[in-house]
Amino acid sequence: MSVKNAFYAQSGGPTAVINASACAVIQTARAHPDQIGKVYAGRNGIVGALTEELIDTSLESDAQIAKLRTTPGAAFGSCRYKLKSLEEHRAQYERLIQVFKAHDIGYFFYNGGNDSMDTAWKVSQLAETMDHPLVCVGVPKTVDNDLPLTDCCPGFGSVAKYVATSIREAGLDVASMAKTSTKIFVLEVMGRHAGWITAACGLAAEREGAAPHILLFPEVAFDEVAFLARVQACVERYGYCTVAVSEGLKNGEGQFVAEQGGKDAFGHSQLGGAGQWIAQLIKDRLGHKYHWALADYLQRAARHLASKTDADQAYALGRAAVELALAGRNAVMPTVQRLSDAPYRWEVGVAELKNVANVERKMPTDFITPDGFHITDKCRAYLSPLIEGEDYPPYKNGLPDYVTLDNRLVAKQLPDFQI
Amino acid sequence: MSVKNAFYAQSGGPTAVINASACAVIQTARAHPDQIGKVYAGRNGIVGALTEELIDTSLESDAQIAKLRTTPGAAFGSCRYKLKSLEEHRAQYERLIQVFKAHDIGYFFYNGGNDSMDTAWKVSQLAETMDHPLVCVGVPKTVDNDLPLTDCCPGFGSVAKYVATSIREAGLDVASMAKTSTKIFVLEVMGRHAGWITAACGLAAEREGAAPHILLFPEVAFDEVAFLARVQACVERYGYCTVAVSEGLKNGEGQFVAEQGGKDAFGHSQLGGAGQWIAQLIKDRLGHKYHWALADYLQRAARHLASKTDADQAYALGRAAVELALAGRNAVMPTVQRLSDAPYRWEVGVAELKNVANVERKMPTDFITPDGFHITDKCRAYLSPLIEGEDYPPYKNGLPDYVTLDNRLVAKQLPDFQI
Numbered sequence: 087m088s089v090k091n092a093f094y095a096q097s098g099g100p101t102a103v104i105n106a107s108a109c110a111v112i113q114t115a116r117a118h119p120d121q122i123g124k125v126y127a128g129r130n131g132i133v134g135a136l137t138e139e140l141i142d143t144s145l146e147s148d149a150q151i152a153k154l155r156t157t158p159g160a161a162f163g164s165c166r167y168k169l170k171s172l173e174e175h176r177a178q179y180e181r182l183i184q185v186f187k188a189h190d191i192g193y194f195f196y197n198g199g200n201d202s203m204d205t206a207w208k209v210s211q212l213a214e215t216m217d218h219p220l221v222c223v224g225v226p227k228t229v230d231n232d233l234p235l236t237d238c239c240p241g242f243g244s245v246a247k248y249v250a251t252s253i254r255e256a257g258l259d260v261a262s263m264a265k266t267s268t269k270i271f272v273l274e275v276m277g278r279h280a281g282w283i284t285a286a287c288g289l290a291a292e293r294e295g296a297a298p299h300i301l302l303f304p305e306v307a308f309d310e311v312a313f314l315a316r317v318q319a320c321v322e323r324y325g326y327c328t329v330a331v332s333e334g335l336k337n338g339e340g341q342f343v344a345e346q347g348g349k350d351a352f353g354h355s356q357l358g359g360a361g362q363w364i365a366q367l368i369k370d371r372l373g374h375k376y377h378w379a380l381a382d383y384l385q386r387a388a389r390h391l392a393s394k395t396d397a398d399q400a401y402a403l404g405r406a407a408v409e410l411a412l413a414g415r416n417a418v419m420p421t422v423q424r425l426s427d428a429p430y431r432w433e434v435g436v437a438e439l440k441n442v443a444n445v446e447r448k449m450p451t452d453f454i455t456p457d458g459f460h461i462t463d464k465c466r467a468y469l470s471p472l473i474e475g476e477d478y479p480p481y482k483n484g485l486p487d488y489v490t491l492d493n494r495l496v497a498k499q500l501p502d503f504q505i
Numbered sequence: 506m507s508v509k510n511a512f513y514a515q516s517g518g519p520t521a522v523i524n525a526s527a528c529a530v531i532q533t534a535r536a537h538p539d540q541i542g543k544v545y546a547g548r549n550g551i552v553g554a555l556t557e558e559l560i561d562t563s564l565e566s567d568a569q570i571a572k573l574r575t576t577p578g579a580a581f582g583s584c585r586y587k588l589k590s591l592e593e594h595r596a597q598y599e600r601l602i603q604v605f606k607a608h609d610i611g612y613f614f615y616n617g618g619n620d621s622m623d624t625a626w627k628v629s630q631l632a633e634t635m636d637h638p639l640v641c642v643g644v645p646k647t648v649d650n651d652l653p654l655t656d657c658c659p660g661f662g663s664v665a666k667y668v669a670t671s672i673r674e675a676g677l678d679v680a681s682m683a684k685t686s687t688k689i690f691v692l693e694v695m696g697r698h699a700g701w702i703t704a705a706c707g708l709a710a711e712r713e714g715a716a717p718h719i720l721l722f723p724e725v726a727f728d729e730v731a732f733l734a735r736v737q738a739c740v741e742r743y744g745y746c747t748v749a750v751s752e753g754l755k756n757g758e759g760q761f762v763a764e765q766g767g768k769d770a771f772g773h774s775q776l777g778g779a780g781q782w783i784a785q786l787i788k789d790r791l792g793h794k795y796h797w798a799l800a801d802y803l804q805r806a807a808r809h810l811a812s813k814t815d816a817d818q819a820y821a822l823g824r825a826a827v828e829l830a831l832a833g834r835n836a837v838m839p840t841v842q843r844l845s846d847a848p849y850r851w852e853v854g855v856a857e858l859k860n861v862a863n864v865e866r867k868m869p870t871d872f873i874t875p876d877g878f879h880i881t882d883k884c885r886a887y888l889s890p891l892i893e894g895e896d897y898p899p900y901k902n903g904l905p906d907y908v909t910l911d912n913r914l915v916a917k918q919l920p921d922f923q924i
Contacts, residue, residue, distance in 0.1 A: 100681045102674075130684040159677030165685040250904055255521075255806035258578030258907060264520045265549040266584040271802060290904060382798035383690060387674035391809055393903065474905035484812065484892035485669055485709060488677060 090123060090192025092411075094143075095128035095135060096160040097198030097205075097227075101241025102248075102389040103400035104227050105161045109154035110404025111225070112143050116151075117148055121412055126189060126496060130163035132196070132205065136178060136183050136505045140496040145446040153489035156479035157400060159387035161491055167505075168201045172208055182209055183216045188499040193221050193411045197404075199228035199239075203419060206442035210417040223407045224419035224439055227400070229386045234445040235437035236421035239404055239435035241386070243396030246286030247473035248277050248388040249330070249381065254290035256379065257297025257328045260294050263327035263387030270317070270368050270376035273298070274361025275383060277332040281305050281449055283385070287330035289469055297328035302364065304334035304448060306458035308343055314371050316459060321374060335360045359439050390486050394475025395430070406434045508540060509575045510612025511830075513562075514547035514554060515579040516617030516624075516646075521667075521808040522579045522819035523646050526616050529823025530644070531562050535570075540831055545608060545915060549582035551615070551624065555597060555606050555924045558895055559915040572908035574820060575898035577808035580910055586924075588622045600922050601628055602635045607918040612640050612830045616823075618647035619659070620798035622838060623862035629836040642826045643838035643858055646819070648805045653864040654856035655840035659822055660805070662815030662891035665705030666696050667807040668749070668800065668816050669892060673709035674715025675798065683745035689736070689787050690797035692717070693780025693805060696751040700724050700785040700868055702804070706749035708888055716747035721783065723753035724868060725877040727762055733790050735878060740793060754779045769797035813894025814849070825853045836899025850889030 094111050110125070115122040125493055127132030127141040134141070141162050143151070154161055169175050186194065196206040203224045213220035226233050231242035253273050260271040275283045281303030288301050300319045302308065320327035335343050344363045365378040399422055406420035419442055423435035453465035461469075479486040513530050515523055527546070536539040546560040547553030553560070560581050562570070573580055588594050605613065615625040622643045632639035645652050646884040650661035672692050679690040694702045700722030707720050718739045721727065739746035754762050763782045818841055825839035838861055842854035872884035880888070898905040 096681070100678050133685060157677070158674050160681035163684060164681045166682070167685055247903055251809050252803050252807075254904060254907065255577050256802040258517050258576070259802045259806040262515070262583045263585070265582055266552060266586055273803075289902075292902065292904075293909075296909075377801050378799070379801035379803050380797070380799040381803070383675040383678045384671050384692075384798050384800070384803075387678040388671075389674060390670050390708065393917060395903075417785050440699035462902070470902060474901055475903065476897070478897070481895055483708075483711065483889060484666055485673060485711075485813075488673065490712075491713075 089123045090194035090425060091123045091190050092125045092195060093135060093186060093191045093196040094125055095131045095197065096162055096164040097131045097166045097196060097202040098164060098166060099386060100158065100160040100164055100230065101227055101229050101386050101399050102158045102244040102392045103240055104197060105157045105159070106397050106400035107225050107227060107240060107404035108152060108161060110401040111195050111408055114149050114405045114408035118412060122193065127162035129493065129495065131165040131167065133167050134163070135182050135185050136503055138498045138500055139191060141493045142496045144236070145494050146491055149425065150491060156367060157488040158387045162493060169205050169208070170454045172212065177310070177500065178505070179208060179212045180216065181317060183213055183218050184500060186220060187218050188369045189496065192219060195223055195225055195407050197225040197227050199230065199233060200444055200446060203439050207417055207439035207443045212440065221411045221414065221416045222439070223415070224442065225404055225407045226419055226421065229276060229283065230280060232280055232447045233442060234447045235389055235442055238422050238426040240396060240400035242282060243393035244388065244391070244471035245276070245283055246469060247393040248385050248391050249273070249283055249287045250289040250473060251391060252381065253287045253298045253328060253330055257290070260326050260328060261376065263372040264409070265329045267375060268377050269321055269326045269374040270365060271328045272361045272365040272376065272378040272380065273341070274329050274333055274359055274380050275330060276317065277304055279304055281332050284330050284332040285449065285461050286469055286473070289466065289473065291460070295324045298330045299324070299327050300329045300459045301461065302329065302331040302335050303454060303458070304332045306454065307338045308335055317368055318372055326455060329364060331364050333360050379479070389479055392477045393473045394477040395472055397477040400409055402434055405483040410436065427467045427471060430474060508542045510542045510609050511612035511614060512547065512554060512605060512610045513544055513586060513614040514550045514616065515581055515583040516550045516615060516621040517583060517585060518648065518805060519577065519583055519644055520648050520805055521577045521663040521811045522659055522816050523616060524573040524578070525816050525819040526646060526659060526823035528570060529582060529820040530614050530827055531570050533824045533827035534856070537831060541612065542609070545610065547579035548912065548914065550584035550586065551588070552584045552586050553582070553920055554601050554604050555858050557917045557919050559608060559910060561910045561915050564913050565910050568912060569824070569908055575808060576907040577806045581912060586877045588624050591631065594702055597924070598627060598631045599635065602632055603919060605639060606637050606916065608795065611638060614642055614644055616644040616646050618649065618652060619865060622858050626836055626858035626862045627845045629858065640830045640833065641858070643861065644823055644826045645838055645840065648695060649699060651699055651865045652797040652861060654861055655868045656843040657841055657891055659815060659819035661701060662812035663810070664695070664702055664804045665708070665808065665810040667804050667810050668692070668702055668706045670810060671800065672706045672717045672747060672749055676709070677727045679710050679745050679747060679796065680696045686794060687796050688740055688745045688793040689784065690747045691780045691784040691795065691797040692749050693752055693778055693799050694749060695799070696723055697753040698723055700751050703749050703751040704868065704872060704880050704884055705888055708885065708892065710879070714743045714806065717749045718743070718845050719747050719878045720880065721748065721750040721875070722873060722877070723751045723755060725873065726757045726884040727754055729786070733787070736787055737791055738854050748783060750779045750783050752779050808898055811896045812892045813896040814891055816896040821853055829855065846886045846890060849893060849906035901919045
């Protein structure tokens with residue numbers, strides 16, 4: 087195969103380490119100038135391929151690219167834009183191939199979650215029928231940790247480390263004040279459908295009585311009576327109670343607790359989410375003073391507290407993606423294969439995109455304790471290695487020194503295309 | 506003076522570094538066994554002195570005490586309990602002296618903010634009249650940064666570093682997604698009356714267009730029209746807009762925006778705070794998709810991201826407090842005296858408690874830009890050194906290895922006392 091350019095795009099919600107994968111893709115490509123020409127990045131993800139807004143990463147210095155490894159967000163822009171079926175969106179898939187042809191792109195690296203792997207798979211199929219040789223390789227990324235065939239997903243370990251650290255710290259704070267003031271602390275974390283991030287909070291509870299005392303998973307229908315009894319028991323035993331709740335907590339009817347008919351249990355109109363709702367419930371029913379926090383984007387952008395394991399894996403899978411492509415492996419995704427829990431050992435594996443696309447990995451039921459309020463030892467053994475190690479960014483003026491690239495676009499070759 | 510025991514208490518909301526001051530007090534006292542016997546710590550602050558619940562810190566190993574330096578929260582417990590005037594609460598002040606007499610306490614170190622310095626001052630006065638020799642020294646602590654006569658307050662620099670880092674990180678996240686998804690990010694930070702923490706967020710905006718784009722201070726009456734115009738201008742110019750808002754944001758009538766008659770501008774009942782209110786206002790008026798975060802206790806407990814300057818000052822002032830006491834200086838508080846901004850140089854000074862008590866330092870008006878939406882260069886020059894340097898805690902199993910002390914109590918000598 088002659089020298090071909092590569093296209094790289096970031097998809098979906100950013101993570102603390104998605105740019106580490108980007109860094110690896112670009113650095114590995116630069117190390118193989120005999121096979122890969124320029125790496126073009128989609129401006130705002132796959133949308134940039136459709137609109138032919140291609141960022142020429144060759145205009146960035148090696149030093150700038152190296153700084154991607156420790157910079158959160160999605161450096162080239164990302165998007166929530168799902169290409170649907172080939173039948174429905176055929177024009178869009180064909181446009182992708184046209185853009186790739188116009189810019190002599192022979193490699194397609196797509197860094198995202200389930201939907202992205204599905205898109206990459208479809209593109210690989212279409213390229214064959216359109217007679218454009220294209221090697222498509224997925225690079226896994228999602229804080230949701232829900233991709234199949236990989237032991238974990240880059241991005242998850244860092245959010246896990248952040249939320250576990252945060253609830254440990256807030257727990258020490260509220261424990262200090264509980265005698266005369268706040269007795270309840272609630273942290274709302276991400277997880278609309280799966281409780282992986284909530285489970286990670288549980289890692290902080292390494293000794294009897296330590297925060298978090300109660301975890302509320304989207305997988306477990308909320309049982310108000312059992313929950314309030316548990317809260318009260320914690321307050322009586324430890325003087326305070328800390329709760330980590332998934333944004334996706336649902337009641338027995340499968341409704342999100344924070345959206346039950348637009349009104350909460352107390353007749354208040356509902357503006358907030360699960361954390362606020364749980365905190366107010368405790369206040370109304372048990373009378374305890376509360377504080378609550380909503381980590382929101384802070385949790386998935388917290389590169390300052392990245393897991394070294396996670397950052398290493400994000401980089402390793404980005405590099406492996408390019409190496410797989412150079413070896414001619416099409417329609418695949420590099421994965422993390424766990425060899426042992428303790429000591430933690432892992433290696434890079436390979437999955438077929440067709441087996442990854444649209445398959446969602448659930449949290450095993452035996453990762454949640456029978457009462458539904460905490461994680462099991464089995465879950466802890468799985469999660470613990472994923473937050474191991476610190477990988478601090480450089481600092482300047484007291485703040486993390488994150489890079490912002492120039493992101494200069496390549497001249498367009500094609501007519502405009504409406505998406 | 507013969508060997509006397511010391512009493513140390515933590516007061517008010519914990520900070521990331523209040524235990525660094527505790528560490529310094531205990532380590533410095535241990536280095537002077539010829540003058541200081543045991544250090545007793547109040548269980549839950551001054552309440553522990555009133556109830557004669559004294560923690561014997563001599564039962565903790567040097568290694569455990571050393572770990573206090575990097576542990577957030579208040580290791581001995583704190584409280585919100587203000588002793589009022591001597592006339593109203595004379596019995597309580599007398600009780601303190603009785604407890605100090607019963608346990609041969611000749612030194613009183615009180616680690617807190619304005620109220621605590623007032624209490625320490627009153628206790629020092631009463632001790633004289635009750636013929637109990639007592640050296641009272643305050644140790645400043647408050648994330649609110651509102652104590653007078655000191656350049657800054659231990660605890661503030663670390664929360665400043667945390668909020669500035671957090672909004673920089675979240676800003677990169679939202680910038681990534683703004684094209685097709687969230688365009689607005691709002692971070693609510695502490696500051697009921699003073700905008701120091703909101704101002705600190707502004708440190709992250711080191712270049713044109715970087716987050717945070719708008720700061721909303723409690724010192725500046727909220728101007729909805731000007732604010733919304735600024736938000737829209739940011740979205741048009743940069744594609745997104747990030748806002749840091751103080752929990753204490755008020756309207757022109759001096760009401761907290763989040764508590765205007767129990768209903769917000771849209772007729773919703775009000776559960777949330779300023780951050781949620783601002784985010785919803787933008788959505789309702791401008792239609793932009795938003796995310797918002799509530800840092801709450803996470804910001805003041807974030808020892809994992811402590812400012813080295815702050816941690817060093819917290820330790821230095823704890824040590825200075827003991828040294829002042831050993832030198833016979835009564836009714837004083839060690840302070841931070843700034844010698845220069847760049848390079849930042851500082852030394853320990855001394856203030857009289859009577860000049861500190863109940864005086865609140867405001868943010869200078871020339872620290873806020875004339876439009877009311879950001880910080881000035883003068884403010885930046887003041888704040889920047891306070892977040893300099895990293896001072897990471899040790900980690901174990903991927904999480905900060907914080908110490909929890911045994912906190913064993915001394916046998917009571919006195920009858921019970923109702924507080």
